[in-house]
Amino acid sequence: MLFLIPLVVMLSLSLQTCNPATGACVMTWHWGEFGQQLSLYHTQFVTSIYFAGAATLIDLLVSFPIAYWIAFYGGRRKNFFLLMLLVPFFVSFVIRTVVWQFILSDQGIILGGLKNIGLLPQNFHILATGWAVIAGLAYNYLPFTALPLYVAIERIDKRVLDAAYDLYATKREAFLRVILPLTIPGMFAAFLLTFIPALGDYVNQQILGGTGDTMIGTVIQNSFLVSLDYAGGSALSTVLMAVALIGIFAYARILGSRTIEEYL
Amino acid sequence: MKEQDAPGPERQEAPMDPSLWRGLSQPRLSRRQVLASAGTGAGAMGLAAFLAACGVKGNAAPSGSSPAGGVGTEAWWAKQQLHHTVNFANWPYYLDVLNGKHPSLQHFEQTSGINVNYTEPINDNVSFYAKIRPSLAAQQYTGFDIIVMTNNTPNALGYLLQNHWLIPLDQSMMKNFYKNAGPLVKNPAWDRGNKYTMAWQSGYTTVAYNSSVIKNPGSSVDILFDKKYAGKIGMMSDVYELGSIGMLALGIDPATSTESDWAKSAKKLQQQKSDGIVRAYYDQSYIGHFKNGDTVVTQAWSGDIFQANLNSKYADLKMMVPEQGMMFWTDNMCIPLYAQNPKDAMAVMDYYYDPQAQAVVEYYNDYVCPVPAAKEVLLNPTGWAQQALKDLKPEIGLPTSVTANAPTVFPTEEYLKQARNYRTYKNAEEVKAWNDLFLPITQGA
Numbered sequence: 001m002l003f004l005i006p007l008v009v010m011l012s013l014s015l016q017t018c019n020p021a022t023g024a025c026v027m028t029w030h031w032g033e034f035g036q037q038l039s040l041y042h043t044q045f046v047t048s049i050y051f052a053g054a055a056t057l058i059d060l061l062v063s064f065p066i067a068y069w070i071a072f073y074g075g076r077r078k079n080f081f082l083l084m085l086l087v088p089f090f091v092s093f094v095i096r097t098v099v100w101q102f103i104l105s106d107q108g109i110i111l112g113g114l115k116n117i118g119l120l121p122q123n124f125h126i127l128a129t130g131w132a133v134i135a136g137l138a139y140n141y142l143p144f145t146a147l148p149l150y151v152a153i154e155r156i157d158k159r160v161l162d163a164a165y166d167l168y169a170t171k172r173e174a175f176l177r178v179i180l181p182l183t184i185p186g187m188f189a190a191f192l193l194t195f196i197p198a199l200g201d202y203v204n205q206q207i208l209g210g211t212g213d214t215m216i217g218t219v220i221q222n223s224f225l226v227s228l229d230y231a232g233g234s235a236l237s238t239v240l241m242a243v244a245l246i247g248i249f250a251y252a253r254i255l256g257s258r259t260i261e262e263y264l
Numbered sequence: 265m266k267e268q269d270a271p272g273p274e275r276q277e278a279p280m281d282p283s284l285w286r287g288l289s290q291p292r293l294s295r296r297q298v299l300a301s302a303g304t305g306a307g308a309m310g311l312a313a314f315l316a317a318c319g320v321k322g323n324a325a326p327s328g329s330s331p332a333g334g335v336g337t338e339a340w341w342a343k344q345q346l347h348h349t350v351n352f353a354n355w356p357y358y359l360d361v362l363n364g365k366h367p368s369l370q371h372f373e374q375t376s377g378i379n380v381n382y383t384e385p386i387n388d389n390v391s392f393y394a395k396i397r398p399s400l401a402a403q404q405y406t407g408f409d410i411i412v413m414t415n416n417t418p419n420a421l422g423y424l425l426q427n428h429w430l431i432p433l434d435q436s437m438m439k440n441f442y443k444n445a446g447p448l449v450k451n452p453a454w455d456r457g458n459k460y461t462m463a464w465q466s467g468y469t470t471v472a473y474n475s476s477v478i479k480n481p482g483s484s485v486d487i488l489f490d491k492k493y494a495g496k497i498g499m500m501s502d503v504y505e506l507g508s509i510g511m512l513a514l515g516i517d518p519a520t521s522t523e524s525d526w527a528k529s530a531k532k533l534q535q536q537k538s539d540g541i542v543r544a545y546y547d548q549s550y551i552g553h554f555k556n557g558d559t560v561v562t563q564a565w566s567g568d569i570f571q572a573n574l575n576s577k578y579a580d581l582k583m584m585v586p587e588q589g590m591m592f593w594t595d596n597m598c599i600p601l602y603a604q605n606p607k608d609a610m611a612v613m614d615y616y617y618d619p620q621a622q623a624v625v626e627y628y629n630d631y632v633c634p635v636p637a638a639k640e641v642l643l644n645p646t647g648w649a650q651q652a653l654k655d656l657k658p659e660i661g662l663p664t665s666v667t668a669n670a671p672t673v674f675p676t677e678e679y680l681k682q683a684r685n686y687r688t689y690k691n692a693e694e695v696k697a698w699n700d701l702f703l704p705i706t707q708g709a
Contacts, residue, residue: 019692020419020423020692020695020696021419021423021426021427021691021692022397022401022423022427023394023397023398023401024401040704043708044707098549101549101552101553102552102556105553105556105557105558106556106557106558107556107557107558108556123495125495125558127553127558128495128543128544128558206547207549209544210543210544211537211542211543211544211545211708212708214706214707214708218707219707222703222707224394225388225390225391225394226390226419226503226699226703227419227696227699227703228390228393228394228419
């Protein structure tokens with residue numbers, strides 16, 4: 001019920017017509033809101049999918065070696081390494097992002113230095129670009145990728161690997177044909193936990209982004225907090241959820257739902 | 265004329281717990297609606313009814329030209345009594361603080377015997393309005409007797425005025441106000457005759473530039489559209505600030521602008537964006553980017569530049585007084601409908617038009633002062649303010665004369681002349697038309 005009630009309220013609101021001044025809403029079954037909002041903001045949806053997808057991919061590529069190394073070579077210090085991975089995330093989400101804003105600023109510690117020694121042109125900047133947003137998303141959601149991957153890799157029975165070597169598998173073959181398939185469920189969980197929240201994120205773009213890279217989360221936030229357009233915001237949220245669900249099902253099909261069910 | 269229309273005081277005669285009263289009068293699901301929801305699984309009809317029953321409830325605003333029940337009339341005010349308590353909601357960092365206490369407020373409490381419950385729940389006009397709106401729509405006390413709302417935000421203060429959700433002020437209790445209020449805030453465009461509001465503080469939204477990079481800035485808002493600084497120009501994401509400065513650049517006075525003027529402004533700003541001139545549309549964070557050197561020209565609030573200049577590291581950041589004018593905004597104290605302590609609220613609001621009280625506030629916050637006479641108090645402190653200013657000095661670390669002589673606190677003739685008002689919107693449709701023009705610019709893809 002805890003999940004269902006907000007969902008139903010959201011769906012209901014998207015079909016109502018509201019007076020922004022008084023907040024009075026009347027159910028009008030106005031499905032047109034969906035079409036209208038989509039025609040206005042489809043590009044922001046595409047941007048969000050692209051940014052969240054890129055950030056998830058980066059996270060998978062970065063955290064796989066980390067998780068692999070901790071799981072296989074962490075030894076007795078495994079918990080310590082995991083803690084190290086998590087320490088930055090004890091700081092508030094917004095503060096972490098704002099700190100990146102300072103680090104990446106045009107005359108900041110990194111770019112300022114590189115510009116002074118002539119490695120970068122003076123007008124080069126990272127902030128206010130899509131790359132900064134992708135980097136921010138990747139950074140902020142890294143533990144959500146790394147931890148499920150770690151769990152999956154950690155659960156691999158080391159004797160299976162020994163068996164592969166006994167059968168004359170090279171290191172490369174053992175990795176590609178034994179370890180990788182066994183971690184697929186972990187990757188799926190990592191994908192879910194990273195891609196879905198990144199898709200609706202509205203903080204990174206506002207702090208790190210520029211003019212042409214608005215994500216749908218920002219649009220939804222503005223619908224509620226600037227225009228007081230609850231119906232429009234709810235319609236967009238509903239579409240966002242539908243997009244996410246379709247994405248998940250498509251992904252699950254490609255990976256094969258059996259392995260995932262086993263894992264869950 | 266319904267019984268609930270009469271705000272608090274009368275209710276005190278009834279021995280009924282206010283929280284119980286609120287609980288009883290809150291809109292909730294009716295029995296029929298609950299039954300309908302029980303049928304959710306049964307079929308589409310059940311779901312339909314449930315969907316219709318969910319969501320945000322609100323009653324229509326009272327109609328007519330003033331709140332129902334004669335609220336705010338002379339006769340109504342004559343019946344009100346002091347309750348020696350008042351709930352005051354303001355923005356953070358907006359009132360003098362010393363060791364966790366507010367010296368100017370303490371002086372008021374001691375002299376008036378009214379206990380002020382001062383809180384800082386307002387971080388944003390629209391979201392604060394969205395929080396109190398359900399109470400007002402349900403004809404209930406919002407929990408606040410004084411709130412502070414900005415005149416440039418039509419979907420907060422504008423809606424409160426349109427819905428008649430503010431109590432007309434008791435003009436007979438505004439003695440300090442009529443004696444001391446400055447010309448910018450007396451009888452302002454957004455509230456003729458100060459029927460509903462009294463200014464708390466004001467400020468200018470203008471252009472600021474980094475004088476270490478820009479040697480000849482000129483004196484025009486056109487600098488925001490100069491391709492020379494492409495990618496280094498910061499604009500505000502607030503659509504009312506953004507749209508207004510676009511009109512200033514076109515030589516249009518925002519206060520008297522028409523919808524076709526808005527479209528012209530939007531076109532100019534869209535062009536500015538597609539030409540790659542704008543780096544980003546910022547909220548309050550613009551000042552950090554300006555200090556870091558990410559932007560060299562930016563839309564800016566006068567108070568921020570004044571504060572930044574106090575640090576020698578940022579002495580290069582300069583504020584411009586453009587020939588086209590500067591937008592002048594005001595945060596207004598007002599009394600929301602159904603307030604339970606309106607007379608106490610009036611006492612606090614008028615107290616802050618005493619030059620001594622205002623001098624203490626101003627020394628702390630450095631916005632545009634609504635009381636010109638406070639300048640004299642800051643230059644030659646007298647009475648209780650002398651001690652209060654002395655106590656605050658180690659905290660502020662500046663002589664009081666710095667505040668007294670700042671044109672952004674006590675506007676000079678030039679500053680007064682260049683002040684421009686925001687558009688006062690007639691209704692929600694106008695607000696929507698404005699938002700539909702300028703939101704696509706700030707949140708475009």
